[in-house]
Amino acid sequence: MGKTVLTGIKPTGQIHLGNYIGAIKPALRLAENESYQKAYFVADYHGLTKIHDQNQLKELSYGVAAAWLALGLDPDRAIFYRQSDIPEIFELSWILSCFAPKGLMNRAHAYKSLAEGNQRSGKDVDAGINMGLFTYPILMAADILLFQSELVPVGKDQIQHVEIARDLAESFNKQYGKIFTIPEYIIQEETSVIPGLDGRKMSKSYNNTIPLFEEPKKLQKLINKIKTDSMPAEEPKDPDSSVIFALYKEFATIEQTVEMRRRFEQGIGWGEAKKELFGVMNSFIAEPRLKYDELIANPRKLDAILYDGAKKARKKTIPFLKEIKEKIGIYQ
Structure with a gap:
């Protein structure tokens, strides 16, 4: 069996050039290696940290799924799923949170950046920060570790998340014996920071993106x-x-x-x-x-593809979560 490669995209805006160049393109290039087992997902629950409008979250999630497929992802040769269709991810997230030092979360870039911004503007340090955003790296670690991912293509700003997943996996393995695979990140140095319209990093936060x-x-x-x-x-x-x-x-x-x-x-x-x-x-x-x-106009087709992918995914995640729970002393 070849190495497992995992890539997810968060639906917080229209898919833009930065998403394509920084995540989709390198992931699809890795997919050309037939020896790899590929897993791609729509990170809709990650999107919930920012988007609380029902229709917007649904539309953006479909947009991510349609983008993967339009750009060449073959769901018959990979596991392609919607994060929210895999309940085992969220159960593992709680387990991992019990191994995650709060200090580690305090140092996570997304939280630290917002907290420091609040301090500079004289606000309460945690103003506008929900617990989903604070614990975001733990959910991302669950995404990675549940699929026993060995390779995770990321941009430079995402390296820390893979490192946190490694820390949590090593902490768990030290306590219960080797069960989690220790993931490695892959970066394309030449495209690690994609410039936007204003020369800064292309980001929905800066409103400087070019929709793909x-x-x-x-x-x-x-x-x-x-x-x-x-x-x-x-x-x-x-x-x-x-x-x-x-x-x-x-x-x-x-x-x-x-x-x-x-x-x-x-x-x-x-x-x-x-x-x-x-x-x-x-x-x-x-x-x-x-x-x-064509895909955006046919959400039922997208749902059918994603549900089929979730079935394939859960053939891996259900038995592995059972093994994890047995390790910690919770039997089913």
Whole structure:
């Protein structure tokens, strides 16, 4: 049996280029290795930490599922499920919480960032922070450990979550003997931080994203908003410091990328560079966009695929959780 690779995406906004380049693309590339066992999921309960509107959460969850499928995920060759359909994840989350030091949660990046922001603005340190957000890393550890995942593709900002999963697994194994697999993270260094419209990391929090399945006219307008400097067209430009080039190479062929690098170094106008970026992106997205729109219009089809994936998932999670419970002295 090959190594198990696990990737999930949280439905807190429309799927954007950062999601695709940082998570979906590397995960699907790993899927090309036939020796790997693949598990992909829609992290809808993670989304609940921020979204409390029923219809919005449902629509965004379908959007994540449709994106995976439109971009090439084959549910017959992987386990593809919705997090909320696997109750064993949440039972394990409670078990792991009993091994998680509160100090470790205090140091988790998402909580620490919000708490420090509250302090700077003179608010109560925990203002606006719910327990779901505080314990988010424990639920993520349950996602990873329940499937005995060995490889977890993540962006740099997610490394800490895999490290917390490792800490909890090692703590449990030390107490009860080896039961959890110790996961490793995989990072694509060259795409670990995807720049957004303003040059900062592409993030829904910064409102600087480019939705992946945007229709052509809107896509062109968003690309035209990408922040650039005032260098004249004929001036040589450094492709490695350019947001436009960073995005271009993710959708272009090797030959196109080499040629675009040459044009940057010899001098290319920003308007022309943005036009070229739109060309390769729109060409790449055209077919997936059609499939995505078709799936979004058919939620019953998405439900059927996800329910089938949950059945496959629970063939693994039910017996493994039983084994974990026996280790801690809870028998069924």
